[in-house]
Each structure stands twice: as C-alpha cells, then as structure tokens.
Amino acid sequence: MATNTIPALALSGVTSGYDTSEILQDVSLTVRPGTVLALLGRNGAGKTTCIHTVMGMVPAYRGAIQLFGENIVTLPVDSIVRRGVALVPQGRRLFSPLSVRENLTVARTADAAHAGPPWTIAQIVEMFPRLGERIHQRAGTLSGGEQQMLAIGRALMSRPRVLLMDEPTEGLSPQMIAEVSAIVARLREAGLSILLVEQNSKIALSVADDVAVLVSGRVAYTDCATELAGQPVLIERFLGVASAEAPGAGLMSYA
Ligand SMILES: Nc1ncnc2c1ncn2[C@@H]1O[C@H](COP(=O)(O)OP(=O)(O)OP(=O)(O)O)[C@@H](O)[C@H]1O
Ligand SMILES: [Mg+2]
Secondary structure (H helix, E strand, C coil): CCCCCCEEEEEEEEEEEEEEEEEEEEEEEEEEECCEEEECCCCCCCCHHHHHHHHHCCCEEEEEEECCCCCCCCCHHHHHHHHEEECCCCCCCCCCCCCCHHHHHCCCCCCCCCCCCCCCHHHHHHHCHHHCCCCCCCCCCCCHHHHHHHHHHHCCCCCCEEEEEEEECCCCCCHHHHHHHHHHHHHHHHCCCCEEEEECCHHHHHHHHEEEEEEEEEEEEEEHHHHHHHCCHHHHHHHHHHHHHCCCCCHHHHH
C-alpha cells in the first residue's frame, strides 16, 4: 500500500486518562484503510482506555486523533459515531432485556451523512445466521458467542468506517473464537478498517495486518503482524505466560 495513503485512523502523541492520572502516554498508532491493526497488551496496559479515547469517552489531554484526515479529538461521542466510528465494547454491553432484533434496531442510525455504508438487519442475519434463528430471543439469554455476534452486529448498524473491537474473543470457546476471528477477516474484506484489541495474540496476529503492543500506557512495539508472529520470545516478553493460559490463547504454540 502506498505510504501516502491517508490513514483511516491515526493517533499522534496522545496522552489521556482519568482525572489527574495519565494512563496513555504519548501514544501514536495508525490503522491503514481496509486493514486490521491488532493492539495487544497485558491486563491494565491501557487498551480499553485507548479505544475509549478514540470514541471521545475518555478525554485526550494532548495529541491528535485523525479519522480519514479529520481531527476528531475534541468532538463529543455522538459526533464521532456519526462520522463512522463504532465500538464493540469489552464485555459486549448488550441491552439484556431486549430482543436480538431490538438490540439491532436501536443502534440503527438515522443521520449518517459522513459515515460508512448502511447495514440492514437482513445483512446482519446473513452474516450471523445464529442471530437470525434467535431474532426474537432476549439478548441476555444468548450464549457468550452469540452475544458477541450481536455486539458486532449492533456496531455495524451505526454504519462504521472504522470498527473498534475490544477483546471480542474474551471468554469464548475455541470454536466461537474461530468464528469471531473469521468474522473479523470478513469485515476487513468488506472494506472496514479495524482496531482490534486482544489478549489472544495468536488470533489477533493471524487476522491483523499490523500490530502495536502497549506496555504501561506506552507503545512499546509496532510492526507488521507476521513479523511479531515469528518472534515468540518477544511475544512472551510483552504479553507473558499468563496470556498463554487464557482460554483459546495460543502463545504456547509459539514456544
Ligand atoms: N474509569 C477509570 N478511572 C480510573 N482509572 C481507570 C479507569 N478505567 C481504567 N482505569 C485504569 O487505567 C489503567 C488501564 O486500564 P484499561 O482498562 O485501559 O486496561 P486494559 O489494557 O484494557 O486491560 P484489560 O486487558 O484488563 O481489559 C488501569 O490501571 C486501570 O485501573
Ligand atoms: Mg480492557
């Protein structure tokens, strides 16, 4: 890809946090259009804080965040969503008492002049047939994997150009992890630009184009994903044995 392509998402020197505590320190990251950037890091490294800073949910004290060249760092959350950034939150955060259809419908955006292509419920169901079978079922009664699919489907309903996914495989069975990973690849093929936060480095590196590792709120490493995938010692140093023991995680296979 040409190096002068405008990034889908670019963080430059971003420092952010909560009240007086700065969590992200001088973070610079780039998601190239139509690619997946895996953002890896141990518990508490600042991955969710980073995603929430992009969404405008956590204030950036310094630095710039550009969406296809437009600085969005001072915009409120709803303006950022309208511009085509969607979040698949850690822990899914569905409306449990509402049905699958209702969860999708409430996320549909009416005003999307600047955002990405619209998704219909029919298209979501085509991508996630399990949701079609359970369209009237309450979200709270779905399995973990089905809930994750609904969380992704709900994010698509807001017409994103850039998708922020916060640990979508967390707590899922190996089969569901494989399904979610295939969905990430399919969304990338559909043209979405994706920031994929994961602790499951094997899955993340298998679907990502590029990778960045956060250590204590700072970017400690960036490269193409295949480069880091070939360096088990580095992966272990950054992410530790604990990540290898996470459900479905594959660090051991690098050893
Ligand atoms: N609302 C908050 N108020 C104050 N500190 C917070 C808040 N949310 C997170 N933090 C702190 O910010 C740091 C980074 O947390 P964050 O949730 O971004 O990490 P993470 O990399 O997403 O971790 P995990 O892998 O466990 O999800 C932690 O020290 C955490 O305690
Ligand atoms: Mg997190």
